[in-house]
Amino acid sequence: MSNYQTNKPRDDNNRTSDHRNHEEFEETPTWAAVVTVLGYAILSALGWLRDFLRHIGLEEKRTAHDPNPKDFVPLYQSYECFYTRNLYTRIRDVFNQPIASVAGAKVHVMERVSDDYNWTFKFSGKKIPSINLGSYNYLGFAENQGPCSEQAIKSIETYAVTTCSTRHELGHQRYMKELESLMAEYLNVEDCMAFGMGFATNALNIPTLAGKGDLILSDKLNHVSLILGARLSGATIRTFNHNDMKDLEAHLRKAIISGQPRTCRPWKKILIIVEGVYSMEGSLCKLPEIIELKKKYKAYLYVDEAHSIGAIGSRGRGVVDYWKVDPNDIEIHMGTFTKSFGSAGGYIAGKKNIIDYIRVSSHSACYSSSMSAPIVHQIISALSIIMGRDGTNDGQKRIQQLACNVRYFRRQLVDMGFIVYGNDNSPVVPVMIFMPAKIAAVNREMLKRGCAVVTVGFPATLLTESRVRFCISAGHTKEMLNHALKAMDEVGHLVSLRYSKKNPHRRWIELDHADYDKEYTS
Numbered sequence: 001m002s003n004y005q006t007n008k009p010r011d012d013n014n015r016t017s018d019h020r021n022h023e024e025f026e027e028t029p030t031w032a033a034v035v036t037v038l039g040y041a042i043l044s045a046l047g048w049l050r051d052f053l054r055h056i057g058l059e060e061k062r063t064a065h066d067p068n069p070k071d072f073v074p075l076y077q078s079y080e081c082f083y084t085r086n087l088y089t090r091i092r093d094v095f096n097q098p099i100a101s102v103a104g105a106k107v108h109v110m111e112r113v114s115d116d117y118n119w120t121f122k123f124s125g126k127k128i129p130s131i132n133l134g135s136y137n138y139l140g141f142a143e144n145q146g147p148c149s150e151q152a153i154k155s156i157e158t159y160a161v162t163t164c165s166t167r168h169e170l171g172h173q174r175y176m177k178e179l180e181s182l183m184a185e186y187l188n189v190e191d192c193m194a195f196g197m198g199f200a201t202n203a204l205n206i207p208t209l210a211g212k213g214d215l216i217l218s219d220k221l222n223h224v225s226l227i228l229g230a231r232l233s234g235a236t237i238r239t240f241n242h243n244d245m246k247d248l249e250a251h252l253r254k255a256i257i258s259g260q261p262r263t264c265r266p267w268k269k270i271l272i273i274v275e276g277v278y279s280m281e282g283s284l285c286k287l288p289e290i291i292e293l294k295k296k297y298k299a300y301l302y303v304d305e306a307h308s309i310g311a312i313g314s315r316g317r318g319v320v321d322y323w324k325v326d327p328n329d330i331e332i333h334m335g336t337f338t339k340s341f342g343s344a345g346g347y348i349a350g351k352k353n354i355i356d357y358i359r360v361s362s363h364s365a366c367y368s369s370s371m372s373a374p375i376v377h378q379i380i381s382a383l384s385i386i387m388g389r390d391g392t393n394d395g396q397k398r399i400q401q402l403a404c405n406v407r408y409f410r411r412q413l414v415d416m417g418f419i420v421y422g423n424d425n426s427p428v429v430p431v432m433i434f435m436p437a438k439i440a441a442v443n444r445e446m447l448k449r450g451c452a453v454v455t456v457g458f459p460a461t462l463l464t465e466s467r468v469r470f471c472i473s474a475g476h477t478k479e480m481l482n483h484a485l486k487a488m489d490e491v492g493h494l495v496s497l498r499y500s501k502k503n504p505h506r507r508w509i510e511l512d513h514a515d516y517d518k519e520y521t522s
């Protein structure tokens with residue numbers, strides 16, 4: 001996204017009259033884009049120079065060798081090897097940092113040191129206590145104590161931790177059916193099917209739903225699992241601009257008028273694939289408009305709710321709940337249990353005839369083992385709490401706390417002059433940092449201040465759109481968020497991250513409890 005977009009005009013208080021529709025993608029400052037590209041160019045030039053010095057023996061080769069085997073067709077692309085050696089390795093210490101605790105609101109990051117410029121690491125033995133701002137623990141169920149943990153432990157006593165070679169063995173079928181029935185009830189659909197891996201839920205089920213002679217219209221920013229599934233299906237794939245309903249309608253109209261290439265025959269089916277919350281942008285799909293278009297052109301709709309189920313909506317039922325649309329207007333509801341539910345796996349839900357077809361046709365069902373008992377009972381327990389079946393309102397409190405935390409954290413960052421992408425209500429909060437050197441600087445400086453964050457750069461994002469991505473949780477207290485905001489204020493001042501032209505560049509000021517309660521807890 002390169003242009004500043006907003007669905008509603010902002011008023012004098014820098015707010016919108018309708019927070020539900022408000023999203024921002026402020027334009028990258030020209031000077032920042034130029035300096036970013038120049039930075040990558042300089043790093044690449046230095047990399048080629050270092051490779052030349054290695055070739056003539058003037059620089060150490062031991063850890064910089066080409067991983068491709070000699071006299072064989074290369075397994076890795078040459079530029080991939082070059083990028084890893086000369087750019088990625090420089091900041092490798094800020095990626096894949098191991099932790100020594102549950103990935104809850106706080107974590108213990110294991111300190112690593114390197115004597116050879118990040119080619120290898122060894123542990124120092126020190127554990128750094130940090131506020132966890134990088135995990136998808138949206139409702140705070142990633143806990144090693146409490147009702148979910150207790151249910152998971154009890155299930156081990158009954159079923160052990162092994163999985164079956166088939167999904168339908170007695171005993172294991174019982175708790176899988178309980179999970180699927182409960183999830184269908186929660187989503188207000190006819191049926192649901194659970195799978196052991198969220199990525200495979202997309203990658204191996206889309207080919208079951210689409211094939212040769214079908215057309216898939218995919219949002220340009222869809223997750224790689226959706227892209228892989230679409231490619232494996234053998235269907236024709238066309239992408240439309242992110243959240244651009246005019247572009248989507250243009251593709252639909254052209255598909256209806258022109259039909260298939262060469263033959264001009266009508267498409268067997270047209271499948272629109274979108275995400276509920278986009279994990280890199282923090283934006284929400286425009287579900288009511290998409291449903292209107294799919295009805296108008298008689299297409300089918302596949303919605304990936306991996307980052308939205310449990311995380312948004314008054315009852316935590318994702319974008320369907322958030323936009324208050326009829327679940328029956330969506331053919332395929334997909335989601336994962338790895339985020340809001342603190343477990344593993346994924347699901348496909350919808351009308352019973354579709355789910356029955358998937359049960360007997362999907363490779364993800366036929367060639368996978370059942371989910372283990374503790375994983376399933378963690379999900380069932382979390383789902384029961386969200387639905388209020390535990391006799392408490394703890395689930396609703398978590399949903400409300402997450403919404404409050406998101407509004408507070410996002411608004412404070414915006415008011416400090418950072419460029420923050422996405423919807424006002426999205427728990428994914430990307431803050432743009434642009435330049436390659438700042439990817440490492442922000443990560444290291446935040447960790448020094450007790451905040452574990454995720455920084456993302458090229459090729460995971462566009463060259464000029466590196467960012468730090470915060471993931472907010474219901475488990476975060478106001479004190480934790482204040483600590484993170486204070487740290488971000490200091491780091492933003494230290495490495496110059498206040499790029500916004502739309503908002504004032506003020507230093508962070510902590511709200512007192514009265515103002516906080518009035519502004520964010522209503």
